[in-house]
Amino acid sequence: MGTPDQENMAIQMVGIYKYFGPYCALENVNLDVKKGTMHAILGENGAGKSTLMNILYGMSKPDAGQIFINGKLLDIKHPKTAIENKIGMVHQHFMLVPTFTVAQNIMLGKELTNPFGILDFKKANRVIEELSEKYNLLIDTKKKIENMSVGMQQRVEILKALYREAEILILDEPTAVLTPQEVKDLMLTLKTLAQHGKTVVIITHKLNEIKQVCDFCTIIRRGKNINSVNVNDYSEQQLVSMMVGYDMDLKINKTKAIPKDVVFEIDNLTVLDDRGIKKVNNLSLKIRSGEIFGIAGVDDNGQRELVEAITSLKKVSSGTIKIKGLEIQNTTPQNVIASGIATIPEDRHKEGLVMNFSVTENLLLKKYKENPLSKHGRLNKQKINDFADSLIKKFDIRPPECKKRLVRKLSGGNQQKLIIAREVSEDPDLLVAVQPTRGLDVGAMEYVHRELLKQRDLGKAVLLISLDLNEIIDVADKIAVIYNGNIVKTFESAATNENEIGILMAGGGK
Ligand SMILES: Nc1ncnc2c1ncn2[C@@H]1O[C@H](COP(=O)(O)OP(=O)(O)OP(=O)(O)O)[C@@H](O)[C@H]1O
Ligand SMILES: [Mg+2]
Known part of the structure; x- marks a missing residue:
């Protein structure tokens, strides 16, 4: 065993190097994570965060360096070794079997058997249910993965790691794909895990999450350690400045829009999904050149189908979509592009x-x-x-x-x-931006926001669709709330607030 200091540490990564060809992605990186704490890894896009965590989980091999888990030197060549040493990882793209139930997915590869060597589903179910209850995950273990929301699937991944007795849980940008409510729930779960003595390492670009739930934060810039700090001692602004290496102003100064003619118009649009269910329901909107029209809403209220209809990836069942007076519903994606619409797609x-x-x-x-x-x-x-x-x-x-x-x-x-x-x-005449900053670091996010504003000021019409309400409020000039496939209300952004929109998004105020 190591020194007492080492025994306090769940993770110690020492002098890690990683090259991709001649490119040095990690240069002498160190990471110390104390047991039972929540530790954030902060860095710009491409800084090396995922690479470092993939090395810890045995998915990538370092070119030099050592890893100690609970003070013990380990050679983690494969995720199997990581799991044996009670390290779990929740990836950004989940690795579950859609047609299996929660319980089947969780047991996969770690089946419990009774004394006769026969699969003991009952026992496994019980273990899973106990864990779900203990950590407030509220999962129906008999449900199939394909019928679950992204947030729920993520909980299954967490449960899967816990079932494998993980003491260290690594999460790579877990909140990028979640709704605000799901983010709150996840943070609560992670806090509970830490209170039970588990160690949580989380990669996130959201500074408010770091400030709210994390104890420590390690900052990496272009593959190098910058600092490891106690989160309480630093403001969001200071963390960002360390991350980018200069004093960055987080606020964008939005000037007032000068809207001109209507360039894009949707009238009474109805779109069905593959099962014939109305996803866009008699929706109308108008966007002028020189304005950013934001659509706020909870996921799966018709946003995806609306974009697919605009880009002609999906047939509309009634209604019209016009750009500069030209009808473009039910045409081809090529024609949509040629008519002056550019898209920053969701996926x-x-x-x-x-x-x-x-x-x-x-x-x-x-x-x-x-x-x-x-x-x-x-x-x-x-x-x-x-x-x-x-x-x-x-x-x-x-x-x-x-x-x-x-x-x-x-x-x-x-x-x-x-x-x-x-x-x-x-x-383009119309720029459609769907979740344009998902997964981006604050610098890149600010960059995208400025770019949308720049396009607006060049006289483009911009349609911004995002699940991130803060993004809509910060950037859009007009805010429409979509609920159940319909726009329930449209505001001038200066004339509303987060609260009012949040209520409408949840179906209230009707
Ligand atoms: N398999 C690979 N081959 C070559 N280069 C790679 C490979 N994987 C990552 N890189 C490079 O290594 C650097 C670090 O990548 P990494 O994915 O760790 O960044 P990150 O900090 O997780 O960024 P993000 O916030 O965008 O997810 C990047 O410049 C990336 O282009
Ligand atoms: Mg990454």
């Missing part, structure tokens, strides 16, 4: 990017047929390189020499910057 991996194409190729996706990048069917390499260079520089896509890098190797924030660079460079 950047599936809809926004070709992950196995390079940065340049992704920047070029919509433009490769256009003069001067292409002439008489031939691509002009020099022009294409210049085009990519200028967007990478203008939109600060990192690392700066990423032109030939496959997009799947970029960090989340940089992938999002790439999409925005491409869509904005289309010079």
Whole structure:
């Protein structure tokens, strides 16, 4: 056993190095996490947070460094070793079997048997239910994963780790996909875990979450340790400044919009989902050039189907969608783009990017047929390189020499910057932004917000759809609340507040 100090520590990562080819993603990084505490890892997109945690969980091999768990030196080559040493991890993309029940998923790979070697479902169910109750997870163990919300699935992942007797729980951006209420519930669960002596390591970009629930915070910048601090001793502003390396002003100064003509109009739109259920129900809205029109709402109130109808990924059953007077409902995605609509989609991996194409190729996706990048069917390499260079520089896509890098190797924030660079460079009349800052660090988030405002001031119409109410309030000029597929009310943003909108979002005020 190690020194008493070491025994107080659940995790000690010492001198960790990680290279991806010549690129040094982690350079001599140290991490000390005390037992029974909640410890945040803070850093910009691409700083190396996920890489560090993947190393701890045995999913990635460090090029140098040591890991001590409870003072004991371990060689964690595989997640199996991590699990054996009571380390659990909740990934951002869940790894559950959709057609299995909660109990089946949790037991998978750790089946309990009775003395005759036969699966003991009863016993396993009991253990799972006890855990669910102890940590206030409120899970119906007989329910199938495919019928559960994202927030519930995340609880199943937590329960799965606890069933494997995890003492250390790592969560990689667990709140990026949750509604505000789900975030509150998760924070409560994590607090309870820490109170029971478990150690929680959480990667998050949300400073208020760090301030509210975490004890300590380790800040990483571009693969290097910057500081490890007691959260109480620092303000949000100070944490951000350490993260980015300069004094960053968190507030954006929004100037007043100068709206002009209506460019985009939806009238009495109804859209059904695949099972024939009305998801958008007789919805109407108008957006002017020079304004940001925000739609606030709880997840699954028709936002997804509305966007799919606008982009012609889904047929509408009645109503019209017009851009500059031209009807575009039930046409093709190509026609929608050609008519002047650009989209920052919700799912950047599936809809926004070709992950196995390079940065340049992704920047070029919509433009490769256009003069001067292409002439008489031939691509002009020099022009294409210049085009990519200028967007990478203008939109600060990192690392700066990423032109030939496959997009799947970029960090989340940089992938999002790439999409925005491409869509904005289309010079659209309407920019549709769906959850544009999900998973982004505060610097990148601020960047995206400023970019939306800039597009507005260039006279574009901007439709912002987000589950993050703060984002809508900060950025939008008009705020519409969507509930059950319909817009229940539209406000000038200056004339309302979080409370009023929150009530309408939850179906109140009717
Ligand atoms: N498999 C890989 N191959 C090459 N480079 C990689 C690979 N995985 C990560 N990187 C690079 O290592 C750096 C750190 O990535 P990592 O995913 O750890 O960042 P992060 O801090 O988690 O960022 P985010 O907040 O965007 O999730 C990034 O520059 C990324 O492009
Ligand atoms: Mg990450």
